[in-house]
Amino acid sequence: MKISEYKNDPKDIKIRCYKYSVEVIKYVASVDVGRKFQSIVDQFIRSATSIGANVVEGKSAHSKRDFIKFYEIALKSANETKYWICLLRDGLELNNINSLLKEADEISKVLATIIIKSKKTK
Template sequence: MKQVLRSGTAIGSHVEEGQASESKKDFIHKYSLALKEARETHYWLRLLAAAEVVPAARLEPITQEANELVAILTTICKKNRE
């Protein structure tokens, strides 16, 4: 449970750092880290549901939001690499 909190909160901190990036390369790096954390958070949420640590129905909205963050951050990273 602590790991999902750590990875989940790291998403926002990396995005904040990206907003203050010193270069496009730094921006992409920070957003790529946010993407990795979002993917990790999505993984932990799915694992918690599968292991029935937390009811899947309770985790569904958060899991969906994590999935949407992965999609958004993926798009941002891809567009800025072009």
């Protein structure tokens, strides 16, 4: 499934983050950055897949405090992912990466909204 097929359906952020991770992995598999820049790509994959991993952990949290903590970590990972995408796009001039940047930004907004609403409710 392409990002465009689910980007407007934030109902289940867990599924959205999982699909985003898959898209990132497929994108990385399709580009050749050379050995010199592999560490940047590795960081990109780690941060992108960490978003969904923390959402999954948050969904099974035993307390609201833990839930919020994991979602805050997921948000930080999403922001880190945006950094790596911009670095890859601008430093290595990789094409077709802007859709991944846009989705990371949208996921960040959804996560931030969930965190804010969770902090407001008791």
